[in-house]
Amino acid sequence: MIDPHSPAHFSRRRALQGMSAGFGYMAFSGLAAHAAKPDAYRNPLLPKKPHFEPRAKRVIFACMRGGPSHVDTFDHKPDLARNEGKKIKGRKLMPSPWEFTPHGQSGLMVSSLFPHLAEHADDLCLLNGMFADVPAHPQAFVQLHTGSFQFVRPSVGSWVLYGLGTENENLPGFISLSPPARVGGAQNYGSAFLPALYQGTAIGTLRRPIREASLKNLSNQRLKPDLQRKQIDFIQAMNRDLLDRHEVDSQINGVIESYELAFRMQAAVPGVMDLDGETEAVKEKYGIGAGVTDDFGRQCLMARRLAEAGVRYIELGHGNWDQHNGLRKNLTRNCAGVDQPLAALLGDLKDRGMLEDTLVIWGGEFGRTPHVKKDDGRDHNHTGFTFWMAGGGIKGGMRYGATDENGIAAVDNRVHFHDLHATILHQLGLDHEKLTYRYAGRDFRLTDVHGNVLRDILA
Amino acid sequence: MKSALPAGILAAMTGPLAGLPASAPTAEQIAYFEKRVRPVLVEHCYECHSAEGKTKGGLRLDTREATLRGGDSGPAIVPGKPGESLLVAAIRHTDEDLKMPEKKKLSDRAIADLAKWVAMGAPDPRQETAGADSFVVQEIDLEKGREFWAFQPPVEAPAPKVKAHAWPRSVTDRFLLAAMEAKGLQPVADADRRTLARRMYFDLTGLPPTPAQLRAFLDDDAPDAAGRLVDQLLASPHFGERWGRHWLDVARYSESNGMERNFTYPHAWRYRDYVIEAFNKDKPYDQFIREQIAGDLLDDGDAPGSTAEERLVATGFLALGPKQLNERDKQVFTMDLVDEQIDASTRAVLGLTVSCARCHDHKFDPIGMEDYYALAGIFTSSRTLYGTQGGGGNRQASGLMALGEDGPGLEKARQEHQKKVAAEQKRLAQANKRLANLRKQAARSKARQKEAMEERMDEMREQTAELKGRLGELRKNAPPLPAYAMGATEGGSPGDCRICLRGDPKKRGPQVARGYLRVVEVASAPPPAGDASGRKELAQWLTSPENPLTARVMVNRIWHHLFGTGLVRTVDNFGLMGERPVNRDLLDHLAVQFMDDGWSVKETVRRLMRTRAYQLSGRHDARNFEIDPENRHCWQMSHRRLGAEAIRDAILLAGGKLELAPYEGSVVQELGNVNFGRQQANLDGKSASVANHRSIYLPIIRNAVPEALRVFDFAEPSLIVGNRPVTNVPTQALYMLNDPFVLEHTGHLAARVLEEGGDASRRVDRAYLLTLSRRPEPSERERALALVDAIRTGLDTGDQAERERTAWAALAQSLIGSAEFRYLH
Secondary structure, eight states: OOOTTOOSOOOHHHHHHOSOGGGOOOOOGGGHHHHTSTTOOOOTTSOOOOSSOOSOSEEEEEEEETOOOSTTTTOOOHHHHHTTTOEETTEEBOOOSSOEEEETTTTEEEETTOHHHHTTGGGEEEEEEEOOSOSSHHHHHHHHHHSOSSSOOOOHHHHHHHHHOOSOTTSOSEEEESOOSSTTGGGGGOOTTSOGGGSOEEESOTTSOGGGOOOTTOSOSSOOHHHHHHHHHHHHHHHHHHHHHHSOOHHHHHHHHHHHHHHHHHHHHHHHHOOTTSOHHHHHHHTTTSGGGHHHHHHHHHHHHHHHTTOSEEEEEEEOOOOSSOHHHHHHHHHHHHHHHHHHHHHHHHHTTOGGGEEEEEEOSOEEOSBOBTTTBOOEEOSSEEEEEESTTBOSSEEEOEEOTTSSSEEESOBOHHHHHHHHHHHTTOOTTTOEEEETTEEEETTTTOOOOOGGGBO | OBOOOOSOGGGGGGOSOTTOOSSOOOHHHHHHIIIIIHHHIIIIITTTBSSSSOBGGGOOOSSHHHHHHOBTTBOSOOTTOGGGOHHHHHHHTOBTTBOSSSSSOOOHHHHHHHHHHHHTTOOOOOOOOTTOOOOOOOOOBHHHHTTSGGGSOOOOOOOOOOSOTTSOSSHHHHHHHHHHHHHTOOOOOBOOHHHHHHHHHHHHHSSOOOHHHHHHHHHOOSTTHHHHHHHHHHTSTHHHHHHHHHHHHHTTOOSBOOSSSOBBOTTTHHHHHHHHHHHHTTOOHHHHHHHHHHGGGOOTTTSTTOOHHHHHHHGGGGTOSOOOTTOSOHHHHHHHHHHHHHHHHIIIIIOOOGGGGGTSSOSSSSOOHHHHHHHHHHHHTSEEEOOOOOBTTBOOOOOOEEOSTTHHHHHHHHHHHHHHHHHHHHHHHHHHHHHHHHHHHHHHSOHHHHHHHHHHHHHHHHHHHHHHHHHHHHHHTOOOOOOEEOEEESOSOOSOEEEEGGGOTTSEEEEEOSOOOTTSOOTTSOOOOTTSOSHHHHHHHHHOTTOTTHHHHHHHHHHHHHHSSOSSSOTTOOSTTSOOOSSHHHHHHHHHHHHHTTSOHHHHHHHHHTSTTTTBOOOOOHHHHHHOTTOTTOSSOOOEEOOHHHHHHHHHHHTTOOBOSOOOSOHHHHHOSOBGGGOHHHHHHHGGGGTTBOGGGSOOOTTOOOHHHHTTTOOOTTSOOSSOOOOOOHHHHHHHHHOHHHHHHHHHHHHHHHHTOSOHHHHHHHHHHHHHSSOOOHHHHHHHHHHHHHHHHHOOSSOHHHHHHHHHHHHHHHHHHSHHHHEEO
């Protein structure tokens, strides 16, 4: 048996052979005879054994592009009100225009911008001591997604897919809904040097509503499904003839299998993306059809459906949170856009017993300064900001880490993206130091030589 | 010879450790240290600078040696010289960037005590604790390093004896057969002519044979028909389009920057065309490399058969990489750029991962930081010209190379013209401002004054009109632009580079003389000197026959493309972590022959394709399979999937729409100098003109590779890819089943067989021939006709003719979708 994460030479052949012979993948009937041969094809995306018992089976990352202001949302800074107008580094401090109140049994402080999420306070773990390396959107965004702003590296989702495979072979294992075209674009869900099959599948783009988006090549204008099935049967007959002529060829098996998967995907993907089957009550809960919450509500509901269907890593996109000006109006609108949908998602997952093994993450590439800009704006701040996590074996109702009294810099239990990544992998049962891939003569890791699992927040 | 980058790289900065107390400290000195010095160090410094605490900045202050050795910024103290000691400067807070302890300055008394201690010669009774030294860099043993196979020169071994005398057709075959016989393997039968033709056409041109070409080959009864076909295809202009693309994979060719700011490279295509032409005219490989590293420094004598312009374009190799254009710090940007250039040139040419030595000595190969920064100095002494539109998040735009004899003149004229335009614009803006002010004034003034104001305003209006006219005229008469290319030139700041400690450009260690990897000694390549960057000498070192790697790496790449896997399977890594050659004598034989043939790529390709091994069938053999399941010894022809370009081109060809002429320029050139982020729609709009051309001419934008290529494992254009991955995923099947491109061209193919006439059977035969280069078996023909019938009768829309077309298109699509279409056997 091949150790999937061994640093030993990882050849294409090995990638094709797959890593989980033990899972008894069911080849369809015509293939059974060939499957027994030594060079039989195995789908490399089949589920793989993690390094240790996982707490989470999947991840939903709600990515807030632009850098949401932490002191106005989840990082309560009572001193900031006292210090109003005080100059720090030559610039005046501005207290949050929004009120923070305690919520849940834990009494977690959440601002009035998130009334719905506040109801889930006891499930949230606020990471108040986040910090990043660069205060520029593109670099920070790419580093959030790949660990490196300097080099082209695989994204977190690709590493996860490489490490664990997918639970539903009829769907892509790593899906990014509404990713931005800029700030790194496809790099943020790309597989870089990992085999291309681990790259994320993008659906839609940040600038267009998700309801207009669809996956490519899932339907045929020429033939209806029954006729297309006939066509596929013909192709498969040709492929089996070829296999008979060559006796051993894992690649032909791979082609045969890919057609069967493709045919099933054509039916499965639109089904899971189609929200029509959901009740009006559910849609309403997610805020679908209600103006500002419609788009992210759809994404959240889609995320739940994808999670249910076994997709391993799901990213949701929302923007733009770059409030250099118009903070009061625009941050209100942004928060209103995601608050109800996220709360609905957490509630829905919980009701279905899925929150315990679904790691939900919220955050952006950095936070914002507590200083005021043009009376109503805040600038980039990579020295301190907030993420939150929920479910997936993370303690709820807690704050971990802290910024200084004004919310400028993380000072206590500081968390870098590398630590975030290490923790995500850990909850999925992967050791970030052991999940390696040999490329250019070196064993690469998502966390390079960094990263600490945040043990204090593990339930 | 041992390398000298020992434990204290830093000690070297200030020379030998002068002023060490010659004798052990006296009792009084020890007392002073224990009373006045140690407590301060323990209380205020150890937390961040000791073995027990952290080792910030690489500095430890808990032993005498560590204190003297210092950290990233250099020795902490110079005994006897408090004024030159960093420690003293730090605690005095005299330097803005070096204040320690950061938050709370020491008391004046403590500062004075420590300064006095240094002045005393820093007597220090503390001993080095065992294992405490974390800073020792292992010395690189170059002699031992050179014992590794890849660093030894290739030697031509005598062709081995074989038992099956009749089998080999060439020396290459004898090396293969000898290894096979030693393992108990027996080569399978030769391939049939049809299979062979398809294999040769795809391998040399990236296209299948047309039915006429196939017929001509099958009818050629001469004993050396295959050899003649090789010659014929090597002479085809499509050879360069196929083999040039192999090199473009390695050269991480792309027409945009990628990374977080994806600016276009509108002139990158010139490098693409240069590469295609180089392979077509069989430019000697050593010269090909020299031109890419230092083409701007070569003359007609150095590079026969090349034009000056061609040589400039060749240096585009150094400029094409992804860059952090958003980086604020020029120094950081430069060192990252240089790193990318070192990585690309050493991996592409030498198969070595030299870049690993940027932050520390190479963990596996005998390459030290000294080697890395010796190379870095060559590139920091050069200028890289890649263009890109400035602004919009691009802080690091550069110029470009103006091509042609009149290029520099035209570029100068353009710049002057631009200055003139800018000056006129400024004047106009000022006039407009004055006019606006007048208008405001006039609104406030009384009637009597108004008249005078009006007059002045009229004057101003006239003036602005005139200025506008002049500006318009100026713009209309813009001088013609020169043709541009990306590349490298001299004119950086020539000089040696200082080591960046842990790769950090802000923390510099000693300077390293420009040079090459010490493990590869080339007598004929002198070290760079003087004001020249040293690229010309580097090119010489890379391509000298004395360099043990260059020829081996290239013949191995050629082998990889013809046999499916290299003799060394890690084609981009010949270092310790790479794989050993499966047949070193064979690899060396080919490398030596390659150099003897004047580094002719075509000769090597010819040599390999004329072997019996290349012309074997792909037939399975259970016994051989048991012994060598991966076919490392070439007992059969490996089954290979076509590359993305070949799949797309073959679909176009089958449908009869492939435009075989080269596409002139690039769609990206038409798109211009832009940040690609939101330009996808624009690019798609402009791409119609290239839609039927060969894939190599499609726009290659990082992060936006055309779907047809991306789906079938096109090389990631940000990375150096000598060995593309081959995946088998449902998205490929979905592409073949549903993509508009496939539907369109299978429609054309159906129309083609319908127009050509004949009965249904004939049409089936024709469709098979155009897609699979063979006729169907009778049972296959029946099955195909049954499919056409089933589709025709199953359709419930369209008139009869339309249903007929759709049914045949469905058949054509099935043939193209079959594994047989995309695999070579």
